Amino acid sequence: MRFILRHLHSLGVINKFDSFLLHFHTKSLKSNHTLKQYLESGEPIKALLDFRHRFRQSPSFVDSFSVLFAIKASSAQKASSFDGRQIHALVRKLGFNAVIQIQTSLVGFYSSVGDVDYARQVFDETPEKQNIVLWTAMISAYTENENSVEAIELFKRMEAEKIELDEVIVTVALSACADLGAVQMGEEIYSRSIKRKRRLAMDLTLRNSLLNMYVKSGETEKARKLFDESMRKDVTTYTSMIFGYALNGQAQESLELFKKMKTIDQSQDTVITPNDVTFIGVLMACSHSGLVEEGKRHFKSMIMDYNLKPREAHFGCMVDLFCRSGHLKDAHEFINQMPIKPNTVIWRTLLGACSLHGNVELGEEVQRRIFELDRDHVGDYVALSNIYASKGMWDEKSKMRDRVRKRRMPGKSWIELGSIINEFVSGPDNNDEQLMMGEISEVLRCLVSCMTSFDCVIGKKM
């Protein structure tokens, strides 16, 4: 049986073989429809259970469509004992790994559970790769899992394979460029693709991705130009622009745009309703410019006027807002009143503020709270040791400092140098290759300002 199936793959006739089976099994069609409905109504767990039940009852009615829906269900259903891994095994047993839709969907599943290496394995094992959707899924898997360098590398490889670009792949590629701050490369990809197909320039999602790239790279002027030229705009367009201003310290512009968005967009004559992501940008703008009262007002408005539930990020922005303006007590009170459990990021914001303002008492308490959640973060020891130092408590300081020494890990950062992307590693382990600061100072700009030392550079030609 396996031999026959393998033979069928190599001939690429599994699809036809499949529909041949379907012709005789209208029952499959009916139950696949049920699976699809569970998916559409947002009940992936029911789809999974139904799939398993059917497989037990009559395996012959399980076809490639059923399997595909089951994979989709397990991508949507987090943490299930019966998930995409089991279905993947089934895919191999049934010989469905030549069905391109299934392979693509599996790449997406492994990406959604953070297992890029496995996603790549599925990609590599797919026999027929002249398919843009498969490549898009894999490249997207890399960007989703914070490996944009690999994403770009694979994109280049795809182009070398002479697969024609479409709007989706360009959107994903620009997202990777945004992540790396590689404006030049992004612009090149974008202009190259619209030269070949005019309709790409009209794609709203693609334009949003381009806008996002400018925004992430600190090119607010280019972003604004693109924003103004856009005939169609949606929440994402506005949100990206609002974010861009907030990130670049242009809080006034950010808040003005937010106001404009809520009232009316002249070019479209419609009101665009902000979503929870928009509010993260707005709150960030407030916190970056010390607008405590305005921030509080927006936070309230988000809940009362827009019926949006604040998430971790929103609470984080509020804590940041209080901390930056020195309202440590308000921040602490706010954290204690939060309806969700404060995470370490939120506590660390407060710890940082304690460090800045030399508040030993609160700092120690906050550190105790952080330790309940995580004891392995070097920065916490550094922060507390700085608090002690600012108060001249030298014994306490050196005790903290000792704990730091053993735990220091190298940091990483990326930078675009023409078409070369370099990885910088800072840390105690790489002293042999000194980077000449003068050579790259022009392109460093603000991108790597957070780093304290560059001990090593690894160049990667893209």
Next chain:
DNA sequence: ATAGGGTTAG
């Protein structure tokens, strides 16, 4: 008589 990939945040 049903299939796979996309932007903002985290």
